[in-house]
Amino acid sequence: RKEVEQDPGPFNVPEGATVAFNCTYSNSASQSFFWYRQDCRKEPKLLMSVYSSGNEDGRFTAQLNRASQYISLLIRDSKLSDSATYLCVGDTGRRALTFGSGTRLQVQP
Amino acid sequence: GAGVSQTPSNKVTEKGKYVELRCDPISGHTALYWYRQSLGQGPEFLIYFQGTGAADDSGLPNDRFFAVRPEGSVSTLKIQRTERGDSAVYLCASSLRAWGTEAFFGQGTRLTVV
Numbered sequence: 267r268k269e270v271e272q273d274p275g276p277f278n279v280p281e282g283a284t285v286a287f288n289c290t291y292s293n294s295a296s297q298s299f300f301w302y303r304q305d306c307r308k309e310p311k312l313l314m315s316v317y318s319s320g321n322e323d324g325r326f327t328a329q330l331n332r333a334s335q336y337i338s339l340l341i342r343d344s345k346l347s348d349s350a351t352y353l354c355v356g357d358t359g360r361r362a363l364t365f366g367s368g369t370r371l372q373v374q375p
Numbered sequence: 376g377a378g379v380s381q382t383p384s385n386k387v388t389e390k391g392k393y394v395e396l397r398c399d400p401i402s403g404h405t406a407l408y409w410y411r412q413s414l415g416q417g418p419e420f421l422i423y424f425q426g427t428g429a430a431d432d433s434g435l436p437n438d439r440f441f442a443v444r445p446e447g448s449v450s451t452l453k454i455q456r457t458e459r460g461d462s463a464v465y466l467c468a469s470s471l472r473a474w475g476t477e478a479f480f481g482q483g484t485r486l487t488v489v
Contacts, residue, residue: 270417308482311480353417353418366417367416367417
């Protein structure tokens with residue numbers, strides 16, 4: 267079983283829609299989590315960090331559920347520019363960041 | 376430049392050859408990571424340096440892969456006797472410190488073994 271698992275998608279949504287991605291992790295020692303965004307043929311870039319209380323940044327909300335070992339990313343009012351692959355990342359505190367395979371989002375006009 | 380720099384951006388090599396991939400991290404970042412990414416997959420961890428030492432090399436697939444960071448800054452990933460299965464994008468990232476801090480990625484080296 268992979269340490270970090272995501273639904274690969276693609277998620278095809280119209281502009282203005284709300285879309286949510288979930289990610290599960292197997293290592294209960296994971297201390298912190300992140301969502302990275304990766305555009306086609308580009309490097310991953312940090313979208314937001316996710317801590318125990320979760321957090322919100324504009325149209326983006328990330329939540330952490332330690333009991334069920336999953337994190338989520340909610341995108342409200344989707345824009346065409348949100349089209350990308352979203353990578354769920356866990357940090358066990360023992361080694362480097364562990365990435366999921368990514369969830370592809372395609373926002374359509 | 377202020378970002379992570381990787382060279383070359385593209386490398387085509389013949390099966391069996393030796394290659395070196397270079398990463399120049401952000402100045403002052405003590406943690407440096409190498410990842411490998413294949414099409415449709417997330418980055419796969421290879422090795423992590425804290426300063427000059429390899430803190431975790433458990434992701435290196437076999438002994439053909441080796442990485443160094445002799446002065447705690449620039450790192451080189453070395454692949455001996457390349458195989459077609461080594462073809463991927465090799466990503467380098469650095470962060471101010473380990474554990475829970477943002478990692479900044481370079482644009483990667485696209486390695487093609489023919």
